[in-house]
Amino acid sequence: xxxxxNLRKNxxxxxxxxxxxxxxxxxxIYGLLGPNGAGKSTTIGVLCGLVVPxxxxxxxxxxxxxxxxxxxxxxxxxxxQEVALYTEFTARDNLSFFGRLYGLGGSRLSEAVEQVLxxxxxxxxxxxxxxxxxxxxxxxxxxxxxxxxxxxxxxxxEPTVGxxxxxxxxxxxxxxxxxxxxxxxxxxxxxxxxxxRLCDRIGVIDRGSILAEGTLxxxxxxxxxxxxxxxxxxxxxxxxxxxMQKHPEFEVLxxxxxxxxLTVQRAEQHVAALxxxxxxxxxxxxxxxxxxSLESLFIKLTGRELRE
Amino acid sequence: xxxxxxxxxxHIRRVVRNPGLILLLLAIPLTFAIIEYAAFGRTVAKGTLxxxxxxxxxxxxxxxxxxxxxxxSGGPAKDFFxxxxxxxxxxxxxxxxxxxxxxxxxxxSGFQSAVLEGxxxxxxxxxxxxxxxxxxxxxxxxxxxALIGNGLYAKALEPIAQIRALVQAEREPTSDEVAAISxxxxxxxxxxxxxxxxxxxxxxxxxxxxxxxxxxxxxxPGQFFAYVFPGLVVFGLLLIAQALAMRLMRDRLRGLxxxxxxxxxxxxxxxxxxxxxxVAALFALLVFLGIIGAVVFRIQLRDPVSLxxxxxxxxxxxxxxxxxxxxxxxxxxxxxxxxxVIVLVLSLxxxxxxxxxxxxxxxxxxxxxxxxxxxxxxxxxxLVHKLPLAALGGRLAVVWSWGLAAMGLAVYxxxxxxxx
Ligand SMILES: Nc1ncnc2c1ncn2[C@@H]1O[C@H](COP(=O)(O)OP(=O)(O)OP(=O)(O)O)[C@@H](O)[C@H]1O
Ligand SMILES: [Mg+2]
Numbered sequence: 001x002x003x004x005x006n007l008r009k010n011x012x013x014x015x016x017x018x019x020x021x022x023x024x025x026x027x028x029i030y031g032l033l034g035p036n037g038a039g040k041s042t043t044i045g046v047l048c049g050l051v052v053p054x055x056x057x058x059x060x061x062x063x064x065x066x067x068x069x070x071x072x073x074x075x076x077x078x079x080x081q082e083v084a085l086y087t088e089f090t091a092r093d094n095l096s097f098f099g100r101l102y103g104l105g106g107s108r109l110s111e112a113v114e115q116v117l118x119x120x121x122x123x124x125x126x127x128x129x130x131x132x133x134x135x136x137x138x139x140x141x142x143x144x145x146x147x148x149x150x151x152x153x154x155x156x157x158e159p160t161v162g163x164x165x166x167x168x169x170x171x172x173x174x175x176x177x178x179x180x181x182x183x184x185x186x187x188x189x190x191x192x193x194x195x196x197r198l199c200d201r202i203g204v205i206d207r208g209s210i211l212a213e214g215t216l217x218x219x220x221x222x223x224x225x226x227x228x229x230x231x232x233x234x235x236x237x238x239x240x241x242x243x244m245q246k247h248p249e250f251e252v253l254x255x256x257x258x259x260x261x262l263t264v265q266r267a268e269q270h271v272a273a274l275x276x277x278x279x280x281x282x283x284x285x286x287x288x289x290x291x292x293s294l295e296s297l298f299i300k301l302t303g304r305e306l307r308e
Numbered sequence: 309x310x311x312x313x314x315x316x317x318x319h320i321r322r323v324v325r326n327p328g329l330i331l332l333l334l335a336i337p338l339t340f341a342i343i344e345y346a347a348f349g350r351t352v353a354k355g356t357l358x359x360x361x362x363x364x365x366x367x368x369x370x371x372x373x374x375x376x377x378x379x380x381s382g383g384p385a386k387d388f389f390x391x392x393x394x395x396x397x398x399x400x401x402x403x404x405x406x407x408x409x410x411x412x413x414x415x416x417s418g419f420q421s422a423v424l425e426g427x428x429x430x431x432x433x434x435x436x437x438x439x440x441x442x443x444x445x446x447x448x449x450x451x452x453x454a455l456i457g458n459g460l461y462a463k464a465l466e467p468i469a470q471i472r473a474l475v476q477a478e479r480e481p482t483s484d485e486v487a488a489i490s491x492x493x494x495x496x497x498x499x500x501x502x503x504x505x506x507x508x509x510x511x512x513x514x515x516x517x518x519x520x521x522x523x524x525x526x527x528x529p530g531q532f533f534a535y536v537f538p539g540l541v542v543f544g545l546l547l548i549a550q551a552l553a554m555r556l557m558r559d560r561l562r563g564l565x566x567x568x569x570x571x572x573x574x575x576x577x578x579x580x581x582x583x584x585x586x587v588a589a590l591f592a593l594l595v596f597l598g599i600i601g602a603v604v605f606r607i608q609l610r611d612p613v614s615l616x617x618x619x620x621x622x623x624x625x626x627x628x629x630x631x632x633x634x635x636x637x638x639x640x641x642x643x644x645x646x647x648x649v650i651v652l653v654l655s656l657x658x659x660x661x662x663x664x665x666x667x668x669x670x671x672x673x674x675x676x677x678x679x680x681x682x683x684x685x686x687x688x689x690x691l692v693h694k695l696p697l698a699a700l701g702g703r704l705a706v707v708w709s710w711g712l713a714a715m716g717l718a719v720y721x722x723x724x725x726x727x728x
Pocket of ligand 2: 040
């Protein structure tokens, strides 16, 4: 349904995309996971025809976006990163306007509006000016505006940014229902847990390249069944590197002044030995074992953690 | 095309829902017109308008009453009206009917004794019913003079004491004495800096009958406003165009523009929708201001075809200008700053505040080369000088070329920006 191959895009000196390829089937949620500036929005921009790639192709439902943009946009629903709605109008008036731009009119338009309002749980607030809406309600309406015309491909750019856990949960539920309805969904995020909870397949993107791709299980396997031991305290990189050579079963993922991340198989068996050696590493104040997850893969792939 | 109209209608509906700044800006040309009328309208006599003729009828025929004309025609008052003595009210009415006088001042008999006894003394003031501006100027001057006269009464006790002495002596005053008394009044009036001692002297305004049709160049407020209002409207529209375009800028910063572009209507409909919205809104506001001009300021909107031709061109220019500045700007503060500077510079060159007709020749020819100056002068040419459409070619060429150029550039840059 969504096909992207070998996209490249430079903004001046910045290489925003360095050969991005992936594909998303109907009914599938594809997570594009990456830190700030990774190239997520640029990829979405290419998919909706806002960004013209320097090379590479993108198509929706077999329609090449660069060559037949109008037809491609007909099957496309976009939920932008920012809440892009008209504050002087009610929820219903906002949706009616966007619906008209998708060629809906008359009773088809009003039916589509009622349906989508129902779906995002805003039917009872439809007549209110959206100025009064909470952040979560605005985000839901923002999504609704991209779904009115029943798109086959839906692009969602970080639709949960800045929301409380409850609102996030309700939005994730909504995204699942969109895919369940048969649409191919591209969902960008820099929240690991969202990608884990939501996505059927995940592409890890950083600095314009997709570093790894697969189902959550595939990615976990790629990361190895290794757990992460995180130590908090005070560390010096050279000391740690030297000392850890004595313990080859550990792999050093990352050392900073305040944190040391190691991976190891069956962590519980090795913790005691590590703690015994801890005083030679630096000052340790806290030790935690994390289950293998996307996070360890991400750190392995990029050398950084995936926090804001 | 349909999509562009849908988008334009949508933007206009938003402005109607939330007019905010637009209403405030609409008030600018109106307020300025009134301020200019108050400040500038009354000195118009110095420039292009002839001074109003004020008739003087002395029914009292006393020492004080014969000294009055000197008081009124001396000092600053003489710039505003010419005094002319008449022998009777019927003579005044004849001159009124021929439009040769703006007002009549009557000194009723008994005036001198009232002044001397410190009782209420009233001057009669009869405005010419077929004129408006002249009588108003005369009346305000007369009231000012009456005020001064009251101050004069307090301060000029000396000549009054002389008159009283003469009256009590029951003898004819010598011509030297009359001259001394007159000079006394006059000097006292001239030296008077503060208006104080309001006592009995008042001006009673009498308006004979229902007012007739108002005629006469310069004595008609419609003429005055036809002269000043176009510049203010043009200036106001430039400001309003900026406010309207800034809304598009904010849409862009909030991601709304991108959201429209990714619908099937595509970028050209979005740009065109913005253009239609700006031009239509500005043209509608222009028509609205025109109607205000006609209703409130009594400007006679002659030759609507010419007015529309100029107005449409100018609406396109104002839209294009601000669309361009918004399109090139990166932030709304940047756009706001650039837009305001351009509006100010254009208004100073084009003569929005002082009609360019009053500029020195070099500046005058420059003024009509900028679009707002050309539009303003075009409106004045139609409304005041009553030129036909055929004679407006130069003005229209200036306004429309600027308009199409600005709009063309704006559309070009918008298109470029929307496809990065
Ligand atoms: N229009 C543009 N002009 C110049 N540089 C751009 C433009 N758009 C994006 N970039 C740059 O391209 C890179 C990728 O940006 P992009 O917006 O795709 O990141 P992102 O993954 O969406 O990040 P975020 O999580 O912050 O939204 C960044 O370095 C960004 O600064
Ligand atoms: Mg982004």
